[in-house]
Amino acid sequence: MSFVVNVALGLLFGIGLVVSGMADPAKVLNFLDLFGTWDPSLAFVMSGAVLVAFIGYRLVWARGRPVASGGFHLPARNDIDTRVIVGPAIFGIGWGLGGFCPGPALTSLGLGAAGTLAFVPAMMLGMWAARLLAEARAQARSA
Numbered sequence: 001m002s003f004v005v006n007v008a009l010g011l012l013f014g015i016g017l018v019v020s021g022m023a024d025p026a027k028v029l030n031f032l033d034l035f036g037t038w039d040p041s042l043a044f045v046m047s048g049a050v051l052v053a054f055i056g057y058r059l060v061w062a063r064g065r066p067v068a069s070g071g072f073h074l075p076a077r078n079d080i081d082t083r084v085i086v087g088p089a090i091f092g093i094g095w096g097l098g099g100f101c102p103g104p105a106l107t108s109l110g111l112g113a114a115g116t117l118a119f120v121p122a123m124m125l126g127m128w129a130a131r132l133l134a135e136a137r138a139q140a141r142s143a
Contacts, residue, residue, distance in 0.1 A: 014103075014107045017107045020042070020045040022103075022104045023107045024099075025113070025115055027039060028042065028099040028100070031043070090126075094126075100119050100123075105123060
């Protein structure tokens with residue numbers, strides 16, 4: 001059941017990305033270009049997402065437990081380390097240069113967008129390298 005719920009939610013998310021224009025890197029780059037061809041329309045998308053998330057979180061927390069799981073899975077750590085600073089910085093640089101972040105990139109790959117043919121493999125390589133680095137750091141700490 002959980003798999004079906006996750007697939008349905010992923011499809012809904014992907015459709016939302018396409019409808020909102022987040023799967024179009026030119027629209028994203030224009031949103032980020034404050035002093036050039038700035039397109040503020042994605043600010044409305046972001047505002048709508050914040051509103052939906054705000055209401056959604058309130059409803060979910062009021063239930064006490066998720067619908068498709070035995071309990072909430074919350075992060076155990078709340079400290080700020082180099083990974084918390086460097087990771088988002090790399091993410092932001094990649095988003096600014098390519099106009100994609102992971103969700104819209106995968107959605108655009110399904111739509112046949114040419115830029116994703118380079119971006120998605122590079123993103124996967126970066127994710128793999130980050131995992132290898134994390135494993136190496138964990139082994140170094142335990143040794």
